[in-house]
Amino acid sequence: MFLNLGLDCARPNRKLNFMSKVGVIMGSKSDLPVMQDAIDILKGFDIEVEVDIVSAHRTPEKLFDYGKNAHTRGFSVIIAGAGGAAHLPGMIASLSPLPVIGVPVKSSNSIDGWDSVLSILQMPGGVPVATVALNGAKNAGILAAQIIATSDTCVLDKVIAYKEGLKIKVNESAKDLK
Numbered sequence: 001m002f003l004n005l006g007l008d009c010a011r012p013n014r015k016l017n018f019m020s021k022v023g024v025i026m027g028s029k030s031d032l033p034v035m036q037d038a039i040d041i042l043k044g045f046d047i048e049v050e051v052d053i054v055s056a057h058r059t060p061e062k063l064f065d066y067g068k069n070a071h072t073r074g075f076s077v078i079i080a081g082a083g084g085a086a087h088l089p090g091m092i093a094s095l096s097p098l099p100v101i102g103v104p105v106k107s108s109n110s111i112d113g114w115d116s117v118l119s120i121l122q123m124p125g126g127v128p129v130a131t132v133a134l135n136g137a138k139n140a141g142i143l144a145a146q147i148i149a150t151s152d153t154c155v156l157d158k159v160i161a162y163k164e165g166l167k168i169k170v171n172e173s174a175k176d177l178k
């Protein structure tokens with residue numbers, strides 16, 4: 001997945017933000033097969049991830065505590081995935097000063113996925129949730145890495161290498177067609 005460019009994250013001039021943990025939360029364990037893509041890609045970028053299940057509907061007290069305190073617990077970005085009437089990402093965004101990336105999940109209780117998409121996407125002004133595609137947890141992980149990369153040159157180098165890898169893959173598959 002990553003080009004090996006000999007990147008050395010221990011180099012002395014590395015500008016890094018020690019508060020670069022990402023919180024990956026989801027409304028139910030049934031969301032994990034989708035949310036695993038975010039976890040995997042963040043681990044590929046060597047970013048610390050803490051995974052939890054938090055539900056606005058089923059565990060409102062835990063949601064409140066998580067949203068109020070995530071920024072004091074070493075998190076710098078929160079990725080929140082939920083399906084159906086997906087209130088989790090928006091409620092976390094209402095409580096936390098951190099950037100929140102929302103992942104709409106096509107869950108068993110979802111009519112066709114649009115319910116999850118619109119619940120997360122159509123936030124009122126003042127409370128943004130950066131919403132990725134339906135089941136788009138991989139992009140949520142990449143976006144979180146890009147946010148962290150603005151204050152961590154090691155992660156920035158890895159994002160650059162990742163994008164270079166995408167380009168090489170496309171060029172190679174184009175060659176196969178000839």
Ligand code: C2R
Pocket residue numbers: 026027028029030031054055056057058081082083084085086087088089105107108109
């Ligand atoms: P179950 O499979 O546990 O019945 O959950 C979950 O994210 C999941 O996709 C079905 C779906 O319900 C969603 N859920 C929410 C919230 N809590 C659970 N959308 C919430 O607080 O937004």
